[in-house]
Amino acid sequence: MPRTPADQYVSKVRKPEDIDRFWDDVLAETAQIPLEPEVVYDPLRSTALIDVYEVFFTSLDHVRIAGWYAVPRQREGPLPGLIQVPGYNMEPPVPKNWAARGYAAFSVAPRGKLRSNRQFNPGYPGLLTYGMVDRNTYSYRGFYMDACRAVDFLLGREEVNGERIGVTGHSQGGGLTVSTAALRPEIKAAAAGAPYLCGYMDSIELTDAYPYQEIADYLRLYPDSRQQVEDTLAYFDGINLAHRITCPIIISVGLQDSTCPPETGFATFDAIASDDKKMYAYDGHGHDANNHEHAAVVDAFMAAHLKD
Amino acid sequence: MTTLTDVKPSDFDSYWHDVLAELARFPVAPEVQDLPLRSTDFATAYGVRLTSLGPYRLYGYLSIPTGDGPFPARYHLPRYGSVTDLVPQGQANGQRRDHVTFAICVRGQRLADQPYAAAFPGQLTDGIDDPATYVYRGIVADCVRGLQYLAARPEVDATRIAAIGNDLALTTAALCPQVTHLVTTPTLLYATAELAPRTSAYPLEEINDYLRSHPTRRDAVQNTLSHFDLRWFGSRVSAATLLMAGADGAALDAAALQPLIDDIRGETTVHKAEHSGYRDGRYAEEWLAERFGMAEPSLPPHWQD
Structure with a gap:
């Protein structure tokens, strides 16, 4: 049977009535924890034009989170801030490329990534299903907050214009872009590529590829947990968070993406509140979502909203 | 001007002969554990621990189809980073229906990070001052060891063993005659010393970072990298080869890779990248299915017509 065109797909995801209260509570709990930032200059990764720092801060559950911070040496006045959020099985890059374009760029390594895995390390595969039977134990509860706390780090930097902070990422980074823009109103521009973590339960029917296959694996072994899993994931689904996004946002998808089905990208886009x-x-x-050409679109979008 | 890396090191062959001889002194000593979480009705998954150079214990994900073999085998070599997937992200899990698959975690990667946990960035320059200490000496040996284990499995059809990945797929095919098919995308280990200064993108930027901090070590670094340069491995490859080249104008486009292409002894197909994971990935799947004599390529739903 031929597939429904991606932009006509109807998501089966249902939004919990208390989703906003759930996340407001998590945000409030996180805000109670002192950030305790530590910023260490890294001479090895710095250049004549870019200063690079290794950063550590404290997040939800008092987990210590790492990141790379890159800023141009030559600057006049406060810089726009840009948060780069990582893909599922990649290591967060040193964001020198964004710093070279005039941003105070912060690349965060949420819990479980290398350098942020001393207290929490479910592994890959593993992260996607860790604690999935309860919204209060699910891995992404803290993971989302780690990305959100990157905003707090930038807000605390005197060289950053706190009124001009953007977020971008691809794949899981696309999903984190959606969640961070939804949960932190300080975000003024968001660019999500091939967003993951949107339409979790839809995706295990739309593709047999990993990482979503981790959920199918889990439900095959623990079929009795299906309802709990669906209930939990509904709180974390980008489709269900999109109504909180009010900033300018662009989303890219590849129509032949087998990793993050484009159907879920469209469903997320439709749910975004921003005009x-x-x-x-x-x-x-596919999963590249034409990044080879689309990168220029993201550059122009960020410049228009954060620099002009 | 001729640089150190333009010529094959005089001790290249003896270097790799010695690595393989040293590896052979370590028993594979496999420990195989069922992985019910990753098993399906069409394939059983296992976690495998085995010994490589050092000795050093590695980890791999093995999947065996349900039913009678032997089956063609796909040996998935890791990309640069800490994670190895059971099936590479985005590829069809359905490939496990009719292929033995084996994905190796080399030293430094998750599940093979005791006692050596690699940093990313960082691994590309670890021990780079000397070919004898460079971490890739062990990594290349790890990949060889994984292939030796896979090829010895009774479920594997010895006439259809594909090494699939980036640089490490090619070095494995060069050092292991059991590899019959090769799908390779040269990425980091081709003319590395020449190409790194032309980019500021990681991982090659690691080389630039290192030489900026240690400028007096440039010759030593070039000498080390020349022992791992794909150009000098090409003549050892007899597998039928699909070489995924960059698009025209890219640093590693077909023109740049021509010396390697000329040296590969197996039937070689060159595919120029189309900057599309779908088009490039589908091409590779169709190439492999045709060479393996499979009725259909293993395509995820969104790649199918």
């Missing part, structure tokens, strides 16, 4: 939103759907592309 200033745009979808870039690339036919003939």
Whole structure:
């Protein structure tokens, strides 16, 4: 049977009535924890033009989180801040490329990533299903907060214009872009590529590829937990958080993406509350979502909203 | 101007002969554990621990199809980073229906990070001052060891063993005659010393970072990298090869890779990247299915017509 065109797919995800209260409580709990930032200059990764720092701060559950912070040496006045959020099985990059374009760029390593895994390390595969039977134990409860706390780090930097902070990422970074923009109103521009963590339960029916296959694996072994899993994931689904996004946002998808099905990207886009939103759907592309060309679109979008 | 890396090191062959001889002195000593969480009705998954150079214990994900073999095998070599997936992200899990698959975690990666946990960035320059200490000496040996284990499995059809990945797929095919098919995307180990200064993108930026901090070690670094340069491995590859080249104009486009292409002894197909994970990935799947004599390529739903 031919598939429904991606932009006509109807998500089966249902939104919990108390989703906003749940996240407001998590945000409040996180805010009670002192950030305790530690910023260490890294001469090995710094250049004549870019200063690079290794950063550590404290997040939800008092987990210590790492990140790379890169800023241009030559600057006049406060810089726009840009948060780069990582893919599922990649290591957060040193964001020198963004610093070279005039941003105070922070690349966060949420819990479980290398350098942030001393207190929490479910592994890969593993992170996607860890604690999935309860919204209060699910791995992404803290993981989302770690990305959100990157905002707090930038807000505390005197060289950063706190009124001009953006967030961007691809795949899981796309999903974290959606969640961070939804949960932190300080975000003024968001660019999500091939967003993951959107339409979790839809995705295990739309694709047999990993990482979503981790959920299918789990339900095959623990079929009796299906309802609990669905209930939990509904609180974390980007489709269900999108109504909180009010900043300008762009989303890109590849129409042949087998990792993060484009159907879920469209469903997320449709649910975004912001009037200033745009979808870039690339036919003939998979999980790359035409990043080779779309990167210039993201550059221009961030410059327009954070620099002009 | 001729640089150190333009010529094959005089001790290249003896270096790798010695590595393989040293590896052979360590028994594989496999420990195989069922992985019910990753098993399906069409394939059983196992976690495998085995010994490599050092001795050093590695980890791998093995999947065996349900039913009677032997089956063609896909040996998935790791990309640069801490994570190895059971099936590479985005590829069809359905490939496990009719292929033995084996994905190796090399030293420094998760599940093979005791006692050595690699840093990323960092691993690409670990021990780089000397070919004898460079971490890739062990990593290349790890990949060889994994292939030796896979090829010895009774479920594997010895006439259809594919090494699939980036640089490490090619070095494995060069050092292991059991590899019959090769799908390789040169990425980091081709003319590394020449290409690194032309980019500021990681992982190659690690080389630039290192030489900026240690400028007097440039010759030593170039000498080490020349022992791992894919150009000097090509003549050892007899597998049928699909070489995934960069798009025209890219640092590693087909023109840049021509010396390697010329040296590979197996039937070689060159595919120029189309900057599309879908188009490039589908091409590779169709190439492999045709060479393996499979009725259909293993495609995830969104890659199918």
